[in-house]
Amino acid sequence: MVGRHELTDAAWARIEPLLPATGGRGGRWRDHRQVINGILWQAKTGVPWRDLPERYGPWKTVHERLRKWTADGTWDRILTQVVVKDDAVSVVEWTISVDSSSVRAHQHAAGARKKGAAATRSRRFAVDGEALGRSRGGLTSKIHLAVDGRGLPLSVLCTPGQAGDNPQLLPLLDGIRVPRVGPGRPRKRPDHLIADKAYSHPSTRRALRRRGIAHTIPEKRDQRAHRRSRGSAGGRPPKFDRDRYKQRNVVERCFNRLKQFRALATRYAKRAAYYRATLLLVSAVLWLRA
Structure with missing residues (x-):
């Protein structure tokens, strides 16, 4: 019987072929489905790893599997392949929307070591080291x-909380x-991009036009005033579709x-890197539920 927040049989059938078969040195890993269900349970509840229920196996085993699969890119492959399955039947809708959301970091999130494979992985997928910043919040x-x-x-990126949105768009x-699914390059360019005023900058609009990406981004008030103050040299106002x-x-x-x-x-x-890995796994689950 599938427990609450755990993978359904249909979801597991999609994920299982993407996972490593053994743990190396001729040994066998603990059941992959049990471990992933443990990661999802911890993500849903937010409890410390040491408080993981016994039905998911030793907590060190579950966390170590999260670490290994973060290092070898397994979570990225899972999300990519789940999207591929849907795009094969024209389910992906290529009107892309982007935004950001701040997340309060617990005090236990600070103090990570600056060396090691995990730190290297973090720098690859997070701006400014471990993507932690301090502000009034x-x-x-x-x-x-x-x-x-x-x-x-x-697509998912993590940055410190005080980082701006616009530099992360591209x-x-x-x-x-x-x-x-068949031959051909991976698709990267959306049909249309929708973003809020945080992404309204002339250089960003020029970069999107160079890539051939149509976009709907409202113009900031100060940018509009500056453009008008220049008269005809300021150019035309950017096209904006309120309904879209x-x-x-x-x-x-x-x-x-x-x-x-x-x-x-x-x-x-x-x-x-571990925080982003959890984001990727939950994102894959959202695709599978859809």
Whole structure:
């Protein structure tokens, strides 16, 4: 019987072929499904790893599997292949919405070591080391998210909480890679991009035009005033479709679904790579549920 928050039989059938078969040196790992269910349970409840229920096996085994599969990119492959399965039947809606959301970091999230494989992985997928920053809200991280037209995650980045949204837009788009089931290059370019005023900058609009990406981004008031003050040299106002802009709410709804998992709503993980890995697993679960 499948427990609450655990993988269904259909979801497991999609994930199982993407996982390593053995633990190396001729040994066998503890049941993969049991371990992933343990990771999901911890993500949903946000409890310390040592308090993991016995039905999921030793907590050290579950956490070690999270660490190993973060290092070898297993979680990225799972999300990519889940999206591929859907795109093969034209389910992915290529009107992309982007936004960010701040996450309060628990005091236990600070103090990670600066050396080792986990630190290297964190630097690769997080800006500024372990993606922790201090502001008036305390210790925070920020999730940058790109979702398809149904509000399902395609690309995830983590930065310190005080980091701006606009500099992460192009790296976020670069993270979208949906391989074809047959021959052909992975698809990366959306049909349309929707974003709020935080991404309104002339250099960003020029970069999107160079990539051939149509976009709907409202113009900031000061940018509009500056353009008008220059007269004809300021150029035409950017095109803005109010009706299309209303579709941006899908990214807000996605954040709401992700933050139903308490370990994502509050960051407890010291390593940005482990926090992002949990984001990827939960994102894959959202695709499988859809």
